[in-house]
Amino acid sequence: MTGKTHIIGGIAASLAFAQITNYEPVLLLGAGAVGAVIPDICHGGSKIGRTFPVVSKIINTLFGHRTFTHSLIFLLMAALLFNAFLPNEAIAAGLLVGMASHLVLDMATKNGIKLLFPFKVTVRFPITAKTGGTAEYVVFAMLSLLSVYFGLSAFDFNL
Template sequence: MTGKTHIIGGITASLAFAQTTNYDPFILVGAGVIGAILPDICHGGSKIGRTLPLLSKIINTLFGHRTFTHSLLFLVLMAALMNAFVPNEAFTAGILVGMASHLVLDMATKNGIKLLFPLSITVRFPITARTGGTAEYVVFTALSLFTVYFGYGVFIS
């Protein structure tokens, strides 16, 4: 998926999560956007990879793309680190929700992800989309509509 689809996915997931918690939705959404692009630190051409090119290059050299940073192991390690060093629970939750949305969206691509890294098993949905293709555009549109729906539920009602 492209960066914009991951961002709208992070927003949607954060707003949906906000409906079940008492966390500040603005913090959840802001952190959700960060979390939604964070797993692509392993790809130098991604939004975050271009922002932190040296770190991106190191991670890509060590692990490759869609392996460690797209795994449950990375998600658990980030949760442990953030719980230990970040006092704001809403921020931590937003990061993790955004990261989870990223993993789900990338499982919908042909290449899938190494969700169970270090095992080399590729995980993807039975029906997949090509990154940047028509199906991704449909996913982006659906996520945009869900963002409006969940945003209404969080901010209006």
């Protein structure tokens, strides 16, 4: 999936998460959008990879793309770090929700992810989409609509 699809996925997921928590929706929304791009630090051409090229190169050299940073162990390590060092629970939760949304979206691609890293098992959904293809644009549109729906509910807009 492309960066914009990951970002809208993080937004939709964090706004959906806001429906079942008492966290501030604005914090979840912002953190969810940021968290949605974090797993692609392993790819030098990604939004975050271009922002932190040295870190991206090191991670890619050590692990490759869609392995460690796309795994449950990475999510667990991030959760521990966020909870230890971030002063706000809503921000930590939003980052994790955004990161989780990234993994789910990449499981919908042909290449899948190494969700159970260090095991070399590739995890993907039975039906996949090509990155940048028509199916991804449909996913993007659906996530955009979900973001509006959950956003209206999270911010108590009564239309």
